[in-house]
Amino acid sequence: MTLSVSIIMRLSGVWIVAIALIVSFTFSGCKSKGPRYADTVIFPITAAVEKIQIAPPFFNEKVQQKTQVFYSANNFKKVWLGVKRPNNEYRAFIDEVKASSTYGLDPDDYDITILEQLVVSLYKNGRRTEADISDLDIKITASFFLYTTHLMEGRVRYPGAPDFIWERGMPLENDIAMLLSMESAIGLRKKLERIQPSDQQYSRLKEAYKKFRVLQQADTIPNIAGNLLIKPGELNVEIPLIRRKLSLLDMLNKSSRDESPEYDDNLVKGVKKFQTLHGLTADGIIRGETVKFLNMTMKARAELIALNLERLRWGPSPKGDNNEVVVNVPEFMLRVYNNHKSVLEMRVVTGSELTATPVFHDSLKSIVFSPTWIVPQSIFTNEFLPKLRVDSAHFSSDRFTFYKRGKEIDPTLELWDDDELNPAAYRVIENPGPANSLGNVKFIMPNDFSIYLHDTPADRLFSREKRALSHGCIRLEKPLELAEYLVGHQKKWDKERVAEAIQSAEPLRVNLKKAYPVHIVYRTVWVDDDNEINFRTDIYGHDKRHLAQLDERNIMTGPSYSGQQALRSFLPMNSSGFQPSDIAKK
Numbered sequence: 001m002t003l004s005v006s007i008i009m010r011l012s013g014v015w016i017v018a019i020a021l022i023v024s025f026t027f028s029g030c031k032s033k034g035p036r037y038a039d040t041v042i043f044p045i046t047a048a049v050e051k052i053q054i055a056p057p058f059f060n061e062k063v064q065q066k067t068q069v070f071y072s073a074n075n076f077k078k079v080w081l082g083v084k085r086p087n088n089e090y091r092a093f094i095d096e097v098k099a100s101s102t103y104g105l106d107p108d109d110y111d112i113t114i115l116e117q118l119v120v121s122l123y124k125n126g127r128r129t130e131a132d133i134s135d136l137d138i139k140i141t142a143s144f145f146l147y148t149t150h151l152m153e154g155r156v157r158y159p160g161a162p163d164f165i166w167e168r169g170m171p172l173e174n175d176i177a178m179l180l181s182m183e184s185a186i187g188l189r190k191k192l193e194r195i196q197p198s199d200q201q202y203s204r205l206k207e208a209y210k211k212f213r214v215l216q217q218a219d220t221i222p223n224i225a226g227n228l229l230i231k232p233g234e235l236n237v238e239i240p241l242i243r244r245k246l247s248l249l250d251m252l253n254k255s256s257r258d259e260s261p262e263y264d265d266n267l268v269k270g271v272k273k274f275q276t277l278h279g280l281t282a283d284g285i286i287r288g289e290t291v292k293f294l295n296m297t298m299k300a301r302a303e304l305i306a307l308n309l310e311r312l313r314w315g316p317s318p319k320g321d322n323n324e325v326v327v328n329v330p331e332f333m334l335r336v337y338n339n340h341k342s343v344l345e346m347r348v349v350t351g352s353e354l355t356a357t358p359v360f361h362d363s364l365k366s367i368v369f370s371p372t373w374i375v376p377q378s379i380f381t382n383e384f385l386p387k388l389r390v391d392s393a394h395f396s397s398d399r400f401t402f403y404k405r406g407k408e409i410d411p412t413l414e415l416w417d418d419d420e421l422n423p424a425a426y427r428v429i430e431n432p433g434p435a436n437s438l439g440n441v442k443f444i445m446p447n448d449f450s451i452y453l454h455d456t457p458a459d460r461l462f463s464r465e466k467r468a469l470s471h472g473c474i475r476l477e478k479p480l481e482l483a484e485y486l487v488g489h490q491k492k493w494d495k496e497r498v499a500e501a502i503q504s505a506e507p508l509r510v511n512l513k514k515a516y517p518v519h520i521v522y523r524t525v526w527v528d529d530d531n532e533i534n535f536r537t538d539i540y541g542h543d544k545r546h547l548a549q550l551d552e553r554n555i556m557t558g559p560s561y562s563g564q565q566a567l568r569s570f571l572p573m574n575s576s577g578f579q580p581s582d583i584a585k586k
Contacts, residue, residue, distance in 0.1 A: 045071050048138040054111060055146050058157050066145040067138060070176050078137040079179065086119055090140065092185035096192050097147055103196075103206045104306030105150065110143045141179075148175035151195050154313040156549050164540060165358035165449060166522070169315035171195075199317035200340065202309065204527035209305045211533075216298035221245055223295045230286040232268045235261045242286065245294050246270045251277075279331065279536045281465050293535065301525075304535065307546055308525045316361055318519045325364060325518045327453075327474055328526070329357050330536040332467040334453070334476065336485060342529070344485055349456065349467045349475035356540050357472055359522045362445040363515040364453075367483055369501035369508040370432040371442045376450070379471065381423045388416040395428075399435060403427040432507060440502035441479050443486075445518055453518075455479035468539045474520075486512060 049068050054060060071077075080090040097105075097112050107113070118136055122128055152171040160166035173195040182188050196202065224238045224245075239261045246252040252270035263286070271290070272282040278293045286294075318326045318337065327334045329350045336344040351357035375384065387394045392412045395402075402411045405425050415421070430436050439455020449472070456475040461467060476482060480498060487493040490513055501508050524536045524543055538544065 045076060045134075045138065048135055049142075052139075052142045054142050055109075059146060059149060059155075062149055063142050063145045066149075066176055067142050070141060070145075070179055071138070073176070073180055078134060079182070080140045081119070081122075081133050081137045083133070085123060088185040089182060089188050090119070092188045093140070093144060093192075096189060097143070100147070102210055103202075104209060104309040105147075109150075110147050111139075112143070115140055115143060144179065145175060148178070148192070148195060151192070151313060154310050156310065156314075156546055158549070159311075159314060159359070159542075159546065161545060164356050164542070165360065166542070167358065167360040169361065172315070197312040197315065197317050198319065199312050201523070201526055202312050202317070204531075205305055205309050205312070205525065208525070208527055208533050209302060209309065212298055212302040212305055215248060216302055218248065219298035221248065224291060226291055226295070228286055228291050230263055232263055232265070232284050234263050236263065237261055239263055239267065242271070242294060243267060246274060248298070249274070277532055277534050279465070279534070289537070296535075301535065303547065304525045304543065305533075307543060307550075308523055310546070310550075311522070316519075318517070318521070323514075323516055325453075325516055327518070327520050328523050329359070329520065330522060330524050330539050331526075331534075334474070334482075336482070344478075344481060346476055346478040346481070347462045347467065348453075348477065349458075349461050349470050350539075351470050351472040352468050353540060355471045357470070357474060357520060358449050358451060360447060360449065360451075360520050362447045362518050362520075364443050364445050364486070364512065364518050365515045366444045366509055366511045367486060368442050368444060369483075369498070369510070370440065370504040371436065371438045371454070371507050372432060373430040373436060373438045375428040375430065376471070377424065380426060380428055384428060385416065385423060388414075392416055399431055399433065401429045401431060403429070432505065439475075439479060441483050443479075443482070451520075453479075453482070466537075466539070486516065489514065 045068070049064050052060065052064050052067065054063060070079075080086055080093070094112060094116060097107050097110050100110075101107055115136075118139070122132060122136055125132070152173055152175065154168075159168055175195065178191045178195070182191070221241060221244050224241050228236070228238060230236045230238070240259050243252060243258055246267070247254075247258075251273050253266055268284045271286060272284050274293070275282045275284075275290055278289070280289050280293070318324050321340055322338065324337045325334065326337060327348060327350075332348050332350060334346050334348045335342045384395070388411060392414065395411060397410075400411075402409050402414075403426065404414070406427075430438075434440075435457055437456070439457055442452050442454035445452055451473050453474045453476055458475070459477075461469055461475070462477045480502070484495055484498050487498065487510060490510075493510070501510075522540070522542055524538050525534065527533050
């Protein structure tokens, strides 16, 4: 008796456990003729599963449940080990896990070396029993499910925090069904490859990770002084060290003047490229953030690449194949992808550290031209009220409409300094117009955080290097271009119609015939279309927090612990007191 693979694929949580118990009970009570369970693990399965201690509690429980369900659905047959030797599928699994070190996992987390030693010892033992073989088969299966769980879900249980919202996706594959349907070693390899992220960035970052693991072996260059200010053409004793650092990163043309203290044109060109790839103003002046990134070790860079590979496993990831909108928060950029190519890109302003933009995935379904802005309660209480207490006429009646318990009021007649005033009784709406905080257009995503994309009258902010300045929503540099692109696929909408819509005295909502996937992501390392590796400042402290969570679970990500220590000394820790309820609509 076996459970259908299709049924297993639809099972989750408590239902998986319930089915496992039912199947186990059925087998424990059935009768058979002749020798019972010549190839079975039914006798030790329950006790063996309870003994599984391969991961921290959360993941260990998952592994135990999956292992129990698998053997129940597989008629309690062994999957990796035969009477005389392990099968080819076992060897394929071991090889795959060993290769995981090339994309940021640690094979030792899955007890691979120990398992190999146990298998060798098992088959050297002439007195081995079926129970011995079954017990080890279960251990290998537990390792398999921990590995597949990490590939499908990542190793960080809670990407978010009380101060930060980070929504993760659900696994799209079922590793129990995958193992049940395993037919060959080649088939297993293909299945394990399939459950890894399909995002183009994943394959690119894997190559980058390999590169920096090699570079870290050659990184013996000391730090340069932190208080530098060097302009092109000047002389400085730190210049030779800077040349060595950029040469290691392959950002400098070979020069015979390696030891010269002159900041020459060749080095200026390399520094400007370095600055661009780190999100800094490419002015060629060596100071501040440029020095900080120059002193970032290759170990720390490899750690960051491994961490960004880990984040891609949390899914869902952009596929880039069918008009997707992607906002990378630390980069302060939005791109629209079609057929894996960027067809539109622009700068954005994202949430400040105290009002961070959430990481989530949604669909853009409508556009509002000439929008109103409903002032969030937190902004009314913390920003509007103090100004009203000083001057009740501070907010122009042409621009703002005030309501109290649903009725329109004149704000100049209210006693704003009354100690018993209840801010929740008031609502303020900013009217459409050129000064509206949302500008001429907003893009609606029906999420739980009241976050959307919108225009802004504060165009000057887009020239800043760091643009974490909003209350949480995402302000666009080229909102009309995005609107034209999205409605351009609909009849009667063209550039002229969009220009007319933004002049409307009343809000004009346009429902899109097609919902566009929107991915708000947090990537501090990525590889661009020119195959250049980009690094960005960890503006919300997510990098440090996620690395700390990995350490707490005693799971290392490739390079040694000293590399993580080096990274931590480089990254600032977030001290935000922001609450998710304070995420703004502005």
